[in-house]
Amino acid sequence: MALRDPLVAAVPGDRIEQVAELKGQNTLPGRLGYEFADAGLLRLALTHPSAQTASSGADYQRLEFLGDRVLGLVVAESLYNTCPQDSEGALARRYNELVHRDTCAAIARSLDLGSHVRMSEAEAASGGAEKAAILADVCESVIGAVFLDGGYDAARDLIHRLWGQRLSEPGPVPIDPKTALQEWAQGMKLPLPEYNDVARTGPDHAPQFTVEARVSGYEPARGTGSSKRAAQEAAATKILVREGVWPESKRE
Incomplete structure (x- = not known):
């Protein structure tokens, strides 16, 4: 298991994952502006497929699938309300930019999600915590986790907080x-x-x-x-x- 955080790395053996989870819960929810009722969902949302073990057998991929759809619905709903003069084509171009991998990765970087992702030593050594694809996946998986934990309103509020001006004050219509x-x-x-x-x-x-x-x-x-x-x-x-x-x- 890759552990890049010095506080976590300093803890012996069987306490490592407990401290990693505690530290993540103490810092990340504050940046998200959301406290999980089920902390296990956040842990799962931060587990890369390379970190699967025989005992856990789970990673963030299913939450990513869910979060991608929730993000799409929230963005579509927001654009429909904030851009009443846009045609379908213009709305689609705005939508594609807002849910694009690079946008999700940028949101993940602003939250420092990469430092919380549990992944294998090999993936970490290859720079996994900085890969745009992984950061985008984790961003979506966290959205999925919030949706399961707190419902649609909680996920919508989270997305509006994180996307901020991107959603509230759309600029010129991007060209695809x-x-x-x-x-x-x-x-x-x-x-x-x-x-x-x-x-x-x-x-x-x-x-x-x-x-x-x-x-x-x-x-x-x-x-x-x-x-x-x-x-x-x-x-x-x-x-x-x-x-x-x-x-x-x-x-x-």
Whole structure:
């Protein structure tokens, strides 16, 4: 088990996990603004699949699945109320940006969730606590845990606190990568971009798609994602960044 916290690391043997849990409960709920009735849910939400043991056999993946859906509903509800003039397409672009992996990872970093995640030594050594994918997963799993512990209102309040101005004062409507690539190609008087499915991997409950984007006269690019659309957007983003249409910070 990876234990990066010096206070936890200083505790011998069978007390390590108890102190890690106590320390996490003493600090993290304060940043969340939520006290768990069932502290075990928070512990589970912070358990990476690599930390599974024969005795526990559980990790945050199911809570992540639930939290992802709760987050989506809260964001959709908020956008519907705060952006009454937006079309469906504009709402969708705002939604995609607010629930994007990078946004969830940024929220996780603001809470220092990475330092509380229980993971294997190998995962920790590879920088797991700083990986955007893991941080985003944990952010969603914590939302799922709050939902189970306190219900929808508690989860909605949590999301509104953590997302803050992102939700309460939406800025200009963002443009999605596929639309940006299409507009760029049209501006260059080129045919519309094409997207070709390359591969589908992973289990049915967590598939990964690989898609190749092509613009006539330019090198193609491949992207991966948990849905075909996400993979298409990742591939489109790579072309936009590579060709200097978007800054490097836009890369998936």
